[in-house]
Amino acid sequence: MTVKNAFYAQSGGVTAVINASAAGVIETARQHPDRIGKVFAGHNGIIGALTENLIDTSMEPAENIAALRHTPSGAFGSCRYKLKSLEANRAEYERLIEVFRAHDIGYFFYNGGGDSADTCLKVSQLAETMGYPIQAIHVPKTVDNDLPITDCCPGFGSVAKYVATSIREAGFDVASMAATSTKVFILEVMGRHAGWITAACGLASEGEGQPPHILLFPEVRFDQDAFLARVKECVETYGYCVIGVSEGIKNIDGKFLSETGLTDAFGHAQLGGVAPTVANLVKDQLGYKYHWAVADYLQRSARHLASAVDVEQAYALGQAAVRIALEGKNAVMPAIRRLQDSPYQWDIIEAPLKDVANVEKFMPREFITEDGFHITDECRRYLSPLIQGEDYPPFVNGMPAYVQLNNHKVERKLPEFKI
Amino acid sequence: MTVKNAFYAQSGGVTAVINASAAGVIETARQHPDRIGKVFAGHNGIIGALTENLIDTSMEPAENIAALRHTPSGAFGSCRYKLKSLEANRAEYERLIEVFRAHDIGYFFYNGGGDSADTCLKVSQLAETMGYPIQAIHVPKTVDNDLPITDCCPGFGSVAKYVATSIREAGFDVASMAATSTKVFILEVMGRHAGWITAACGLASEGEGQPPHILLFPEVRFDQDAFLARVKECVETYGYCVIGVSEGIKNIDGKFLSETGLTDAFGHAQLGGVAPTVANLVKDQLGYKYHWAVADYLQRSARHLASAVDVEQAYALGQAAVRIALEGKNAVMPAIRRLQDSPYQWDIIEAPLKDVANVEKFMPREFITEDGFHITDECRRYLSPLIQGEDYPPFVNGMPAYVQLNNHKVERKLPEFKI
Numbered sequence A, B: 001m002t003v004k005n006a007f008y009a010q011s012g013g014v015t016a017v018i019n020a021s022a023a024g025v026i027e028t029a030r031q032h033p034d035r036i037g038k039v040f041a042g043h044n045g046i047i048g049a050l051t052e053n054l055i056d057t058s059m060e061p062a063e064n065i066a067a068l069r070h071t072p073s074g075a076f077g078s079c080r081y082k083l084k085s086l087e088a089n090r091a092e093y094e095r096l097i098e099v100f101r102a103h104d105i106g107y108f109f110y111n112g113g114g115d116s117a118d119t120c121l122k123v124s125q126l127a128e129t130m131g132y133p134i135q136a137i138h139v140p141k142t143v144d145n146d147l148p149i150t151d152c153c154p155g156f157g158s159v160a161k162y163v164a165t166s167i168r169e170a171g172f173d174v175a176s177m178a179a180t181s182t183k184v185f186i187l188e189v190m191g192r193h194a195g196w197i198t199a200a201c202g203l204a205s206e207g208e209g210q211p212p213h214i215l216l217f218p219e220v221r222f223d224q225d226a227f228l229a230r231v232k233e234c235v236e237t238y239g240y241c242v243i244g245v246s247e248g249i250k251n252i253d254g255k256f257l258s259e260t261g262l263t264d265a266f267g268h269a270q271l272g273g274v275a276p277t278v279a280n281l282v283k284d285q286l287g288y289k290y291h292w293a294v295a296d297y298l299q300r301s302a303r304h305l306a307s308a309v310d311v312e313q314a315y316a317l318g319q320a321a322v323r324i325a326l327e328g329k330n331a332v333m334p335a336i337r338r339l340q341d342s343p344y345q346w347d348i349i350e351a352p353l354k355d356v357a358n359v360e361k362f363m364p365r366e367f368i369t370e371d372g373f374h375i376t377d378e379c380r381r382y383l384s385p386l387i388q389g390e391d392y393p394p395f396v397n398g399m400p401a402y403v404q405l406n407n408h409k410v411e412r413k414l415p416e417f418k419i
Helices: A018-030 A044-052 A062-070 A090-102 A116-123 A126-128 A155-176 A196-204 A222-239 A274-286 A297-301 A308-326 A377-387 B016-032 B046-050 B064-072 B088-104 B113-122 B127-130 B158-179 B196-204 B226-239 B272-287 B298-301 B310-327 B376-388
Strands: A006-012 A036-042 A054-055 A105-112 A135-140 A184-189 A215-216 A240-248 A289-295 A330-340 A344-353 B004-011 B036-042 B055-057 B103-114 B134-138 B184-189 B213-215 B243-246 B288-295 B330-338 B345-352
Touching: A006 A044, A006 B036, A018 A036, A018 A062, A018 A105, A018 A116, A018 A308, A036 A044, A036 B113, A044 A090, A054 A155, A062 A308, A062 B036, A090 A105, A090 A116, A090 A126, A105 A116, A105 A308, A116 A126, A116 A135, A155 A184, A155 A196, A155 A240, A155 A289, A155 A308, A155 B113, A155 B298, A184 A274, A196 A240, A196 A377, A196 B055, A196 B272, A215 A308, A222 A240, A222 A274, A240 A274, A240 A344, A289 B298, A297 B158, A297 B288, A308 A330, A308 A377, B004 B016, B016 B036, B016 B103, B016 B113, B016 B310, B036 B046, B036 B196, B046 B055, B046 B088, B064 B310, B088 B103, B088 B127, B103 B310, B113 B127, B113 B134, B134 B310, B158 B184, B158 B196, B158 B226, B158 B243, B158 B288, B158 B298, B158 B310, B184 B196, B184 B226, B184 B272, B196 B213, B196 B243, B196 B376, B213 B226, B226 B272, B243 B272, B272 B288, B310 B330, B310 B345, B310 B376
Parallel strands: A006 A036, A006 A105, A105 A135, A135 A330, A184 A240, A184 A289, A215 A240, B004 B036, B004 B103, B103 B134, B134 B330, B184 B243, B184 B288, B213 B243
Antiparallel strands: A036 A054, A289 B288, A330 A344, B036 B055, B330 B345
């Protein structure tokens, strides 16, 4: 059997469990020394390949690789960088092949979302287009949960658990303060185009009147009058109102609310922060005292509250990617297939990359209630399995003990390449 | 022995562990049926006493009271309401006595911060001022950690653990994205006057270059030039910069930064949100890509990440309050005394309420580094014991199982009273 080295890299916004996928890839590759030599990780994603910034993961002790399973973020550095088409930037592809050849790389594992799947697809075609034999496998990851075919995306389940827990906790807080203080609380969550994370907030509401009372999805145009009427109704009925809002909600004209509201002291538009915009609207129109929170990176890095199902799937998909590569396949992505809702059962299937790249999966309309302000039971049946189980990281001295790898650089063999 | 009923109420901003103190009070009172009859909880703090809105906790099953130990927020409702002086509003004191007499209340337990200690002190003086015999014991609570005498305040340790963990996690996230994306991350935390929570963020940084790199305390006037220079230095040295900022920082003129920055679409001042103000400053002056988060209520309700020490102290102070009352004392607050830093050892002493009410404890200057941007080792030695240990709540179906009490109302015996 030929032994080839492997390249692994992390791409796009990181998650609480992308390193669990890295652990799945590296630990599984280490079990096949007859087929896979070293796993080189790209420093900052595909940029690491282009600039020959490679990390030799074989120098990392087994316990460090194991600790990746409970460490959030991208241990090798991630990037936001999309390869252009072969026609538009042939030099980049030639450079990739130079680097792969110099380091005897025959396997390419790319861990990312929809854009990254596109990059992975382009690499998978290098054998046809440029005559360099390589197998490219995409490992899915994205908190946005917007990849097609797979039941869900690693990273999403943990964000879902975090936002649902956080809005439940904040809801308890507001409930106890509402008589004389805050009556409206607004939590802003991620998901610029797809409302999956906003929907997950809804899991905290398990009975009539339980917060959150209102969800604002990017899929539903923001109707100010209907919204204000609902807030008023909640405060009058329950004494308070808790709202989960996507950073990506748009007004009736299709403009992002976050871009319409605020200007700073210098007169510049204030980017981000739809929560304060909505809060001010409530204050101006209804006069209620409010508080708001913006979870931002906290939600996608909260490994301390990861979903055990999410961690398990992230690791299993990393494992599966190596298995699939060893079966000689190319241009595929291991994906989760749901077999049963409750108790959740799933297995792993293979999705052709051409059906994954650049395809966004939005919330189905039947997951959103008719009034547009909450999730349906069908949505709950979909979401609930994804937040099951707790997988706490170890704590040392009161703080989560996340690993920082040594990240030994591989010696460069090629001249510099500017990207 | 005479049997008297007890009144217990929660006051001010709630915390992740104030209900643990409630459990301490109620469970301990239940062990002394020869001295304490029923514990009546005030619905929404002292307002419950004034309006005769009393909750009969004896109707609540033992397992619900036990579950308060792991449930955040104020289970009986809290309030922001300060009794005026006897001279200014004698009617309120007369009403309190009417209600206490009608329900045979001889013990008054008030669970709150500095303002609430003042209320408790006034009630403790009812025997002298109005001839009604009552023992008033204050149970300390406040995330702001600004009560005097006690080593720390229940509620603070859990916020400290939450913000330190969250900023570490977000720091890992930014570190992996910084090459091609976000370079500066800002987390806004509570503490309008005292920088204890901001200081707690600093616990995440355990070695050179580890985030957070900059802390902005309310005790230190915000020096824009020095701040920007430090941000630039961090980005150039470490590749990124993570900042923890108190909601209460003030500029050189002594104005809250959160009140100087933003106006909304309607031209109104945007309240709150110092993080976006600082972020915009960084963007304008240095051009770095940024993200920001505002933790708001999430930080003080995050029971899922409570400090075990904090929970234990909150419960123990509730227990101690009952013990002290049974010893016949009045106008005192059980307080934590630190015996040793590491391993943390503490016991409970009694603080006279007159020394507690309306006194704020600020961060000592020697807890802040000379440049004003971080915490000293002395500060770490103080803070670190308070975040030790994890005390996870039970989870059911992937979500924390917090108790919602039945809160049986006591039948009213008196005419209505308007506050």
